[in-house]
Amino acid sequence: MQPLLQVALTLALVLASQTAPAQTYPSKPVHIIVPFPPGGGVDMVARMISPKLSENLGQQVVIDNRGGAAGIIGTELAAKSPPDGYTMFMGTLGNLSVNPLLYSKLPFDIDRDFAPLTLMVSVTFMLYVHPSFPVKTVKDLIALAKSRPGQINFASSGNGGAPHLAAELFSSMAGIKMTHVPYKGGGPYLIALLGGEVPLIFGPMVTGLPHVKSGRLRGVAVLGPKRSPVLPDVPTVGETLPGYEVVNWFGMVVPAATPHDIITRLNTELVKVLRMPDIKERLIAGGAEPAGDTPAEFGAFMKSEAAKWARVIKEANIRAK
DSSP: OOHHHHHHHHHHHHHHHHHHHHHHOOSSOEEEEESSOTTSHHHHHHHHHHHHHHHHHTSOEEEEEOOOGGGHHHHHHHHTSOSSSSEEEEEEHIIIIIHHHHOSOOSSOHHHHEEEEEEEEEEOEEEEEOTTSSOOSHHHHHHHHHHSTTTOEEEESSTTSHHHHHHHHHHHHHTOOOEEEEOSSHHHHHHHHHTTSSSEEEEEHHHHHHHHHHTSSEEEEEOSSSOOTTSTTSOBGGGTSTTOOOOEEEEEEEETTOOHHHHHHHHHHHHHHHTSHHHHHHHHHTTEEEOOOOHHHHHHHHHHHHHHHHHHHHHHTOOOO
C-alpha cells in the first residue's frame, strides 16, 4: 500500500471513530442525577420534562435521586460519571454557583468538572408559614422575630441552597435573628412545614402552591421582583423590605469531557421540550419560568450568579453550618 494512501485510510478510521458515538447516540437509557430526594422542586421539574425528552431522544430518561449534604453527594457523583452523554446533572443556584463560595473544600470543581447545557427554569420563591403560626404579613414576621430573637426556626433544603440563602438574606436585611434547621432536600423540609415541625420556610412555588390553595399552608409573600400572576393578591417581600429579591434557578450540565456533538444534541432536545406549549403551561402554573439557552450563555450566567452571591454572602455573613 502506498504511504499516502495508508495515511488517508488511517485518518478516515480516526475520524469515523470520533463521529460514530455521536451518530449512534443515544443507544441506551440516559440518566438525570437530581441531588435531592423525591418531592422537591428540582425533582418535580426533572420528572415533568423527562417523558418528552425520552420521546425526543428515542431512549428512556431515568431520574436518579441522590440526596444528601446540601446536594454535594449528587454533584460529586455527576462530576465523576463517564463523560459519554448518558449522565446529566440537574442542579440549582446553590449546587452550581453558591456551594463553592460556602465550602472551603469540595470533592469537585464546578468550572473544571462540568460543561453547561442550558438554563432550565427560573423559579419563583415564596415565604410560607404553617397556618398555626401567628404571621400573616412580612411586617408580622419581622415584629415577632424581633420580640423573640433566635427563637423562631426556619427550615431549608440544606446548607447553602436558595431556601437557606433567602432566609439568611431576609434576616440580615430585616435586622432579625432566626435559627436555621437544614433538611435533606426540598421534599423533607416541605413535609416538616406541613406537619408543623417548623413554622416557616422560603421555598419554590412549584412545590408549595398546591398546599396554599388547599389551605394547608399560608403564602405570605413572593420573593421575586414582582407579584406572581398565579397569586396576584400576594405581595412581594420587597414591598415591605425594599431591595429584597431572590430568584432561584435550575440548570442542566454534563461531565466536562462530554463530546461537543452530544452536548449540542442534548441542548437542542432540552430546549425543544422547554418550548412545548403543554410543558410551558405546566411550569408557569407552578411558578417556574421556562428558559432554554445555549451552553455558552448558561456558562456565563452561572459565573455571573456566583459573582452576585459572593457579594451577598460576604455582606450578610452567610456560612455553611
